[in-house]
Amino acid sequence: MLLASGSHAAHLGRGAADRLGLTTICNDGLASLVGRMTEIVRLIRPAALVLRRDVLAPFAEALRVTGVELADCCRFVAVTEAEDAPGRAEVERHAAAWRVPAHRVLRADAAYLFGLALHGSDTFLVDAALHSIEALPDGELAATARFARLCPAVRYRLGPGRVARTRDASGRAWLEVTRP
Amino acid sequence: MSAPIRTDPFDALDRKSPRGLDVWWTRRLRALFVLAHDALPFYRARFEAAGFDPGSFRHLGDLVRVPRFAKADVLAAQARAGSWAVGLERIPDGEPVVLSSSSGTKGTTFLAHPPRWRRVQGRSSLRAHHWAGLRPGAPFLLSAPAWHSYAAVQTYIAEQLGMPCVVISGTYLPRFAGRIVDSILRFRPVFLTMFLPMVFSLASEARRRGIAQQELFASVETLAVAGAPVTPGMRRHVQTTLGVRRLSEIAGTSENLLAIECVAEAGLHVVPDTCYVEVLDRTSGEPVAAGVRGTAVHTCVVPWGSMYLRYDGGDAAVIDRSTCPCGLPSPRIKLLGRNEDAFVLGGRSLLPYDVQLAVEEEVPELVGTPAVIRREGLAEGRLELLLPPPQPGAPAGLPERLAERLRPRFGVPVSARAVDHLPIQFKGVAPVISGSDTGHRPS
Numbered sequence: 001m002l003l004a005s006g007s008h009a010a011h012l013g014r015g016a017a018d019r020l021g022l023t024t025i026c027n028d029g030l031a032s033l034v035g036r037m038t039e040i041v042r043l044i045r046p047a048a049l050v051l052r053r054d055v056l057a058p059f060a061e062a063l064r065v066t067g068v069e070l071a072d073c074c075r076f077v078a079v080t081e082a083e084d085a086p087g088r089a090e091v092e093r094h095a096a097a098w099r100v101p102a103h104r105v106l107r108a109d110a111a112y113l114f115g116l117a118l119h120g121s122d123t124f125l126v127d128a129a130l131h132s133i134e135a136l137p138d139g140e141l142a143a144t145a146r147f148a149r150l151c152p153a154v155r156y157r158l159g160p161g162r163v164a165r166t167r168d169a170s171g172r173a174w175l176e177v178t179r180p
Numbered sequence: 181m182s183a184p185i186r187t188d189p190f191d192a193l194d195r196k197s198p199r200g201l202d203v204w205w206t207r208r209l210r211a212l213f214v215l216a217h218d219a220l221p222f223y224r225a226r227f228e229a230a231g232f233d234p235g236s237f238r239h240l241g242d243l244v245r246v247p248r249f250a251k252a253d254v255l256a257a258q259a260r261a262g263s264w265a266v267g268l269e270r271i272p273d274g275e276p277v278v279l280s281s282s283s284g285t286k287g288t289t290f291l292a293h294p295p296r297w298r299r300v301q302g303r304s305s306l307r308a309h310h311w312a313g314l315r316p317g318a319p320f321l322l323s324a325p326a327w328h329s330y331a332a333v334q335t336y337i338a339e340q341l342g343m344p345c346v347v348i349s350g351t352y353l354p355r356f357a358g359r360i361v362d363s364i365l366r367f368r369p370v371f372l373t374m375f376l377p378m379v380f381s382l383a384s385e386a387r388r389r390g391i392a393q394q395e396l397f398a399s400v401e402t403l404a405v406a407g408a409p410v411t412p413g414m415r416r417h418v419q420t421t422l423g424v425r426r427l428s429e430i431a432g433t434s435e436n437l438l439a440i441e442c443v444a445e446a447g448l449h450v451v452p453d454t455c456y457v458e459v460l461d462r463t464s465g466e467p468v469a470a471g472v473r474g475t476a477v478h479t480c481v482v483p484w485g486s487m488y489l490r491y492d493g494g495d496a497a498v499i500d501r502s503t504c505p506c507g508l509p510s511p512r513i514k515l516l517g518r519n520e521d522a523f524v525l526g527g528r529s530l531l532p533y534d535v536q537l538a539v540e541e542e543v544p545e546l547v548g549t550p551a552v553i554r555r556e557g558l559a560e561g562r563l564e565l566l567l568p569p570p571q572p573g574a575p576a577g578l579p580e581r582l583a584e585r586l587r588p589r590f591g592v593p594v595s596a597r598a599v600d601h602l603p604i605q606f607k608g609v610a611p612v613i614s615g616s617d618t619g620h621r622p623s
Contacts, residue, residue, distance in 0.1 A: 007278045007298055008326055010335035010345040018276060025279035025290070026326035030353070036281060036327070039288045043264040044279065082349075 034062040045073035053086040071099040080105040111143045111156035128173035133163045185444040187506040190307040201509040208481050210237040221267035248490045254289045264290035280329040282434045297485035302336030304453040308440040312428040313402040316341040318370040354381040361385050368399035375407040377607040394423035406430040408608035409533045413540030417548030431515045435488045437478040444505045447512025459499040523558050526591035536609040542585035550606035555614040562593040
């Protein structure tokens with residue numbers, strides 16, 4: 001939410017959702033508020049949902065009990081995990097039940113790092129213009145934010161994994177991160 | 181001789197006379213009602229059904245002709261529309277909006293906040309914070325839950341004052357008290373605002389860690405609290421135990437009723453460029469006299485986003501239009517609790533606030549003590565109170581003394597007893613809980 005909306009993050013200016021011209025709502029990310037989440041789906045009909053992994057199970061149960069169909073409005077969900085990435089099996093199990101693609105987010109908040117693994121993929125894509133990621137001798141990855149000046153994030157450990165560079169069709173550079 | 185307690189005016193609006201402010205409100209409300217009729221289907225239908233012509237609105241006394249509505253009306257409109265948007269939203273073409281929601285206790289409604297709303301509401305809320313003592317400088321701990329409209333306003337205030345902000349992972353709920361304690365100790369805010377029940381959770385967390393409560397709040401000059409009515413005794417208790425110089429009570433709802441306590445601590449001033457507030461008799465719908473309890477009905481005066489015009493949010497309130505020593509012109513209100521939480525005892529309609537007030541007035545040693553009212557007792561026409569175990573060094577027999585003092589006050593049988601554990605999160609006034617929730621049998 002912090003990076004999505006300037007209304008919720010002081011001094012951010014325009015967040016990602018603001019730049020895209022989206023309507024946003026935040027439900028505070030608590031499992032106890034899943035009842036309100038189903039109301040959000042039913043009445044606001046969001047095109048996309050960002051969910052924390054620990055909310056998946058209670059949210060799934062709330063959808064089941066209320067009979068609200070996520071696929072009627074939602075094009076995808078993105079699942080996050082604090083300072084980590086959610087496991088693929090758990091996420092795809094819910095995605096199959098909801099009939100909605102589910103992307104996974106790799107988060108390392110202290111390094112301002114955000115990576116996305118598209119539905120069905122094991123590889124998280126990180127913008128190479130924003131971060132460099134190196135493989136350390138002990139098998140872990142370390143990320144450095146290229147843009148952070150006031151609070152630099154230099155060689156922040158992400159845990160074990162592999163990294164490779166790639167370019168998309170437009171020539172933009174990406175880092176491909178895979179984790180065990 | 182002590183200096184008079186005056187509020188530093190925010191701008192020219194604060195320097196108006198009460199009469200001048202009424203004139204300002206009248207013009208603003210008339211314009212809003214015309215706008216609502218012309219642009220918002222929700223109001224056009226209601227105004228026409230009630231035979232209200234916005235052009236005929238001449239003075240504040242004309243408000244009685246404007247139809248009121250409540251949350252149930254919005255929920256019904258949502259159900260009919262199958263959408264959060266029910267025709268009371270004014271959103272400029274092409275502007276993205278941030279949505280917030282109501283508390284959800286009695287169903288969830290949604291409110292739209294386009295950028296123009298945020299600028300206008302933000303400035304008005306900045307006024308309220310200025311009254312309460314917020315000034316540029318020390319860091320601002322953002323405390324509003326993201327689902328509440330205040331979340332979009334708090335950030336605006338911090339931006340306008342150039343204040344560094346602290347965003348605490350989690351939310352302002354008891355389970356995250358540890359993180360908030362860490363943040364207070366690390367960033368040492370001078371002005372701190374939060375949900376009143378969280379204050380008790382923070383105090384509890386400080387005790388658990390062996391941190392003196394006054395040390396935790398040592399930097400805090402003003403503690404602004406919302407979410408529950410504050411009794412005079414509770415005010416003294418919080419100020420004394422935490423060592424904060426000022427406690428400022430806020431009445432702020434998702435639907436943008438906003439009032440805040442001034443430096444004179446003589447009630448909560450309605451923030452005039454956020455809303456106009458009436459306190460009405462629940463049966464007749466007529467305005468009540470000063471100090472008489474009624475239901476708060478407010479009209480938002482911000483002409484953007486979800487416009488709540490004559491909305492009965494279900495809060496029991498009193499209003500005071502007398503001159504305030506602080507110099508601000510707007511009337512003062514006090515929200516005393518939810519109408520739905522009222523109960524009848526001894527033939528009188530009471531709120532948990534009344535019981536908390538009675539406890540502290542009759543037995544001052546119990547000021548700040550959490551208590552529980554057993555629902556089963558009320559059903560049998562008596563007041564049954566559960567209290568926590570006595571504090572070390574407390575005089576013996578306080579529960580018995582309390583019961584004895586409360587009997588003539590309420591005119592009903594009263595019992596009070598200490599129990600090992602109160603299974604509640606104390607919110608500042610004694611909640612009504614059924615026996616199955618308390619786990620205690622009647623005395």
